[in-house]
Amino acid sequence: MQPRNMSMSGVVDLAAVKAAGEAKVKAEQARAESARQGGAGAVPPSSLVIDVDEAGFERDVLQRSTEVPVVIDFWAEWCEPCKQLSPVLERLAREYNGRFVLAKIDVDANQMLMQQFGIQGIPAVFAVVAGQALPLFQGAAPETQIRQTLDQLIQVGEERFGLTGIAVDATDGEDDDAAEQEAAVPEGPYDALLEAAVQALDANDFPAAAEAYRSVLSDDPGNTEAKLGLAQAELLARVQGMDQAQVRKDAADRPADVAAQIAAADLDLVGGHVEDAFGRLVEAVRRTAGDDREAARVRLLELFEVIGGDDPRVTAARSSLARVLF
Numbered sequence: 001m002q003p004r005n006m007s008m009s010g011v012v013d014l015a016a017v018k019a020a021g022e023a024k025v026k027a028e029q030a031r032a033e034s035a036r037q038g039g040a041g042a043v044p045p046s047s048l049v050i051d052v053d054e055a056g057f058e059r060d061v062l063q064r065s066t067e068v069p070v071v072i073d074f075w076a077e078w079c080e081p082c083k084q085l086s087p088v089l090e091r092l093a094r095e096y097n098g099r100f101v102l103a104k105i106d107v108d109a110n111q112m113l114m115q116q117f118g119i120q121g122i123p124a125v126f127a128v129v130a131g132q133a134l135p136l137f138q139g140a141a142p143e144t145q146i147r148q149t150l151d152q153l154i155q156v157g158e159e160r161f162g163l164t165g166i167a168v169d170a171t172d173g174e175d176d177d178a179a180e181q182e183a184a185v186p187e188g189p190y191d192a193l194l195e196a197a198v199q200a201l202d203a204n205d206f207p208a209a210a211e212a213y214r215s216v217l218s219d220d221p222g223n224t225e226a227k228l229g230l231a232q233a234e235l236l237a238r239v240q241g242m243d244q245a246q247v248r249k250d251a252a253d254r255p256a257d258v259a260a261q262i263a264a265a266d267l268d269l270v271g272g273h274v275e276d277a278f279g280r281l282v283e284a285v286r287r288t289a290g291d292d293r294e295a296a297r298v299r300l301l302e303l304f305e306v307i308g309g310d311d312p313r314v315t316a317a318r319s320s321l322a323r324v325l326f
Contacts (some may be wrong), residue, residue: 076200
C-alpha cells in the first residue's frame with residue numbers, strides 16, 4: 001500500500017501542532033504509567049528495528065508515526081554503503097531506547113515505496129512524524145552527523161507533535177547479549193589520559209589536549225568528560241591567536257559571510273556571551289543554504305557540546321534551530 005497524507009515539503013501539520021500540547025501530556029502520562037507498572041504495555045527491544053514492506057507500510061510506519069518518530073532506511077542487499085550505514089542505524093535505534101523506531105525497506109522488493117518517496121539513490125534515510133514525511137540524508141553519513149540529525153528529529157517530534165517516544169521493556173532477554181558485550185569492554189587508563197588533557201589545557205597546549213581526549217573517545221565514544229573536554233580544546237585552539245577586533249569588524253561588515261559569523265560566534269562563546277553565539281549561528285543557518293548552511297549548523301552543534309546538552313540555553317537554541325531547519 002502506498003503511503004498516504006505525506007508532505008515532502010516538511011513536517012508542519014497545523015492540526016497536529018494545535019493538538020501537540022495535549023498529545024504530549026497524554027504521551028508523557030502513558031510512559032510514566034508504564035514505568036510505574038514495571039514495564040506493562042512496553043514493547044520489546046526487538047520492536048525498535050523492523051522490516052517493512054508495502055503491505056504493512058500503513059500499519060508499521062504511518063500509524064506508528066503517531067506515537068513515535070519512524071526513521072526509514074531504504075537499502076538493498078547489493079548496496080555496499082548500505083551495509084555500512086544500516087548497522088549504525090540499528091545500534092542507535094536500540095541506544096535511543098524508544099525515542100524513535102527504525103523501519104528498514106528493501107527497495108528491490110518494494111519498488112512502489114521507492115517511487116513514492118522519490119528515491120534516486122541508496123542508502124536514503126527519511127523520517128515520518130505524525131504521518132508527515134521528511135527527508136533526512138542520503139549516503140553513509142558519519143555517526144556524529146547521524147546522531148545530530150536524530151536529536152533534531154526527536155526534538156521536532158516532541159515540540160510540534162507531542163511525541164515523547166514509546167516505553168521499552170528493559171527486562172526483555174534480547175538485550176542480555178548486548179549488555180554482556182558492553183560489560184566486557186575494558187574501561188582503559190582513562191584517568192591518566194584525562195589528567196594529561198587537563199594539564200595540556202592548563203599549559204595552553206590545545207592540540208595536545210585534543211589528542212588526549214580523542215584517545216579516550218577512540219576507546220570509549222560515550223565518555224562525557226572527554227566529549228566536553230575535546231569540544232573545549234578545539235574551541236580554544238580555534239580562537240588562539242585571533243585578532244579579535246578584526247574578527248568583530250568582519251562579522252559586522254559582512255553579515256552574509258558565514259565564515260566571519262562562525263569565527264565571531266567562537267569569540268562570543270569564549271567571552272561568555274553564550275546566547276549571542278547561539279543566536280548568531282541560528283541566524284546564519286536561517287539566511288543560508290547548501291554548504292554554508294551546513295557549516296553554520298555543524299559549528300552550532302559543536303558549541304552546544306562545549307556548554308553541555310542540559311544547559312537551558314542549549315535547549316532554547318536547539319528549539320530555534322529546529323524551527324529554522326524544519
